[in-house]
Every structure is written in structure tokens, then in C-alpha cells.
Amino acid sequence: xxxxxxxxxxxxxxxxxxxxxxxxxxxxxxxxxxxxxxxxxxxxxxxxxxxxxxxxxxxxxxxxxxxxxxxxxxxxxxxxxxxxxxxxxxxxxxxxxxxxxxxxxxxxxxxxxxxxxxxxxxxxxxxxxxxxxxxxxxxxx
Amino acid sequence: xxxxxxxxxxxxxxxxxxxxxxxxxxxxxxxxxxxxxxxxxxxxxxxxxxxxxxxxxxxxxxxxxxxxxxxxxxxxxxxxxxxxxxxxxxxxxxxxxxxxxxxxxxxxxxxxxxxxxxxxxxxxxxxxxxxxxxxxxxxxxxxxxxxxxxxxxxxxxxxxxxxxxxxxxxxxxxxxxxxxxxxxxxxxxxxxxxxxx
Numbered sequence: 001x002x003x004x005x006x007x008x009x010x011x012x013x014x015x016x017x018x019x020x021x022x023x024x025x026x027x028x029x030x031x032x033x034x035x036x037x038x039x040x041x042x043x044x045x046x047x048x049x050x051x052x053x054x055x056x057x058x059x060x061x062x063x064x065x066x067x068x069x070x071x072x073x074x075x076x077x078x079x080x081x082x083x084x085x086x087x088x089x090x091x092x093x094x095x096x097x098x099x100x101x102x103x104x105x106x107x108x109x110x111x112x113x114x115x116x117x118x119x120x121x122x123x124x125x126x127x128x129x130x131x132x133x134x135x136x137x138x139x140x141x
Numbered sequence: 142x143x144x145x146x147x148x149x150x151x152x153x154x155x156x157x158x159x160x161x162x163x164x165x166x167x168x169x170x171x172x173x174x175x176x177x178x179x180x181x182x183x184x185x186x187x188x189x190x191x192x193x194x195x196x197x198x199x200x201x202x203x204x205x206x207x208x209x210x211x212x213x214x215x216x217x218x219x220x221x222x223x224x225x226x227x228x229x230x231x232x233x234x235x236x237x238x239x240x241x242x243x244x245x246x247x248x249x250x251x252x253x254x255x256x257x258x259x260x261x262x263x264x265x266x267x268x269x270x271x272x273x274x275x276x277x278x279x280x281x282x283x284x285x286x287x288x289x290x291x292x293x294x295x296x297x298x299x300x301x302x303x304x305x306x307x308x309x310x311x312x313x314x315x316x317x318x319x320x321x322x323x324x325x326x327x328x329x330x331x332x333x334x335x336x337x338x
Contacts, residue, residue, distance in 0.1 A: 069175070083304060084317055085286030087181050094175030094319070102319055105288035105302045 022132040023125035029066040033093070034059060037072045038079050038086075055082055055106075057114055060138055061096060062131070064121035069094040082106060082114055172333060173326040174307055174316035183208075183306070183314040184284035188245065188277060191257035191270035196243070199312060204241045205334045206308040207327070210287045210301055212248035213260040218303045218320060219244075223264040226305075228324035229331065230265055237267075239335055245271040247289035247301050249278055309334045 036055050045052050061067050070093050073079050073086040083104035086092060096102075099120040106114035122131040183198060183206075190196030198206065207226060211219035223244065230237040244261060246252035249272055252260075257270030272278070282289055289301040303320035307330060315334060318327060 080286050083286070083302060083319075085284070086177075089179075090181065091178050092175055092317070093178065094317070095173070097173070098321075100321065102321070104304070104319070105290075105300060 019129070023129040025128070027062065027065055027122050027128060027131060029062075032066055033068045033070040034061060034066060035070045035072070036082075038075045038081060040074050040076065042075045043077045043079070055114065057106075059114070059116045060135070061116060061118045062121060063096065063099050063118060067096045067118060069096075069116060080106075172307075172316050172330045173322060174318040174330050176316045177314055180309070180313040180315045183308045183312050184281075185312075186271070186277075186281045186284070188271035188273040188281070189254050191254050191261060191272070193254065196269060196271045198243070198308075201241045201243075201308075202312045203310050204239050205310060205331050206306075207240065207242045207331075208285075208306040208308060209242075209244050209304075210247055210282065210285075210289065211244060211303075212246050212299055212301070213252050213256055214248065214297065215299070215301075218301075222303065222305065222320065223261070223268070225322070225324050225327065226268070227264045229327040230267065232324055232328045233331065236332070236335060240331055242268045243271060244268060245278065245281060247278065247282070247287075247299050248297070249273060249275055251297065307331070307334060309337060 038054055042052050042054070055071075059069065061069065069082070070091065071081050071086065072091045073081055073088055076088050078085055078087050080086075082092070083106060084092065096116070096118045099118050102116040102118065104114045104116070119131060119134075120127075122128040185197065185199045187195050187197045198208075207229070209219075209222060209226075211222065213219075226242050230240065230242070233240060242265065244257075246257060252270070252272050254270070254272055257272055261268040261270050271281075273281075281287075285306065287302045289299055292298045292300060305318045305327075306314055307316040307318060309315045316330065318330070
């Protein structure tokens with residue numbers, strides 16, 4: 001019983017530490033841009049029967065810290081990418097200024113839709129904790 | 142001209158070149174809409190227009206064009222978008238004469254030129270609509286990456302791309318404004334495109 005007690009204490013301390021970090025540490029990203037690229041040779045791979053998925057059907061952004069969608073077509077042919085057609089070598093940079101859920105008709109996805117969810121910038125401890133919980137949930141599901 | 146004067150001229154030229162390149166980059170990144178870089182020439186099309194004439198995109202070179210796709214029975218997206226574009230024209234004042242709104246139907250079965258004219262005029266008489274055969278319109282949608290699909294059911298509704306393309310005076314596809322932006326965002330971007338080189 002005493003051994004269990006001594007094991008539970010460090011575990012509890014670790015959980016409290018993680019929750020405190022999740023609530024207090026500011027949400028930061030290396031860049032405000034969420035970048036997706038169509039690599040060279042994608043069209044050839046698709047023609048060969050590979051199912052190449054580049055853009056997820058749901059993208060998560062956060063105002064103020066990570067709120068720009070950046071798409072690049074590095075392939076040699078035009079590609080339907082996200083909401084639009086992109087020429088070889090072309091990029092598309094879409095900034096967001098309002099937290100909301102944005103739906104785009106997108107033929108590249110089986111559902112025919114691409115959704116971009118823009119969350120408000122988490123500024124309070126509770127918002128940061130919620131934001132990180134949702135991010136963790138999105139990562140594991 | 143002395144060597145010093147020549148050097149001064151070269152330095153001035155370089156400063157002007159760098160300045161103009163930077164200004165262009167700033168213009169593009171300052172848009173509220175999503176920006177294409179480098180911009181490509183907008184695919185041209187020729188369709189029966191709601192004004193009774195041929196609607197050719199290239200005929201609007203010299204103006205900024207806002208190009209959208211929808212249908213007259215649309216209950217959700219199109220009335221909001223067209224209502225916003227009506228406000229844009231109003232807010233632009235005299236500059237509105239340098240802007241053309243073009244709306245192309247995804248429902249040629251119901252939207253002939255007369256119906257498009259009546260519908261668009263209810264928002265703004267200067268808006269021009271485009272219709273055509275299913276094959277003609279499908280080709281235009283493909284060129285612009287527009288998705289449109291008829292929804293199964295008796296009401297003949299469609300799901301369709303809801304954004305608006307911004308085309309500059311040179312006929313280049315510069316940007317894409319997602320659904321939901323307010324009139325002021327369009328006005329902001331149109332003014333930048335009107336003043337851009």
C-alpha cells in the first residue's frame with residue numbers, strides 16, 4: 001500500500017505540472033502559416049494508381065498565431081488544390097481574420113468538402129487548456 | 142556626365158526598382174482575400190450574357206472584375222454574396238464604374254439570360270450574368286476550379302463553390318475571397334487592385 005502511495009505522488013505531480021503548463025504557457029507557432037505542398041511527381045504518382053492525399057479534409061488554425069493557409073503546387077501540371085486550381089509553381093496564401101468554420105467545395109476530397117476551422121486566440125489559462133485539449137484530441141482522432 | 146553623376150543615377154535606378162518590387166509585394170500581401178503568387182491570366186470565356194450580348198471576360202480588361210458562380214434559386218449563399226457585392230458597388234462610389242461583377246450560373250436548366258437579368262438586377266442593374274449549355278458552363282467551371290453538384294431531390298438545388306475571384310485590370314487572377322467576408326473587405330481589396338500597376 002505504501003509503495004502505491006509513493007508511486008501515486010509523482011504521477012499526481014506530473015499531471016498537475018502538465019495541466020499547469022497547458023494552462024499557462026502561451027500558444028506559439030514557428031510561423032503563422034500552415035503550409036501544404038503538392039510535391040513534384042504527384043500527378044505521375046496519381047496516374048500510376050497511388051492515392052496521394054495532401055490536403056486533409058479538416059484544417060485547424062488559430063487567430064493571431066497560426067492563421068494563414070499557404071498552398072503550393074510544386075508539380076509540373078495544374079492541380080485542383082483546396083478550393084481552387086493552381087498552376088505549376090504557383091502558391092496561394094489565404095489569411096483569416098475571423099474565428100469561424102469555413103467550408104469550401106473541394107473535388108479533391110471524397111466528401112466534396114474541405115473545412116477550415118479558425119479558433120480564437122487563446123489568451124486566458126482556461127482557453128489555453130481547452131485549446132490544447134482540442135488539439136490533442138484532433139491529433140489522436 | 143561625370144562618373145559620379147552616372148553612379149548616382151545607377152543607385153537611384155536601383156532604389157526605384159527595389160522600391161517598386163517591394164511595393165508590389167506589399168500590395169499583394171495586404172489583400173484580405175487569398176492571394177495567388179504569381180498571378181496567372183484568368184481563363185477567358187464567351188457565354189450568352191444576361192444583357193443579351195456575348196459575355197466575354199477579356200472584354201473587361203481595364204476594369205477590376207469580381208467573378209462568382211451560383212444560381213438564381215439559391216436560398217443560402219448567392220443572395221448573401223450578391224447583397225454584399227451590391228454594398229461594395231455602393232461604397233466604392235464613383236470608383237464603381239471601374240468594377241464589374243460577373244455571376245455565372247451553375248444551373249443552365251433554369252437560368253436563361255432573361256431570368257439571370259431579372260435576378261441580378263434585383264441586386265444591382267450593373268451586374269452581368271452568364272449562362273450557356275451544360276457543356277459550356279462545365280468547361281468554364283473546370284478552368285476556374287469551381288465545384289458544383291446538383292443535390293438529389295425535387296427542388297433542383299445545387300451545392301457549389303461560394304468564393305469570389307478577384308481579377309485585376311490586366312485580366313490576371315489575383316485573389317479569391319471566401320464566402321462570409323463583409324463588403325468593406327472587398328472594397329479594401331478592390332481599391333488596392335484599382336491602384337496597382
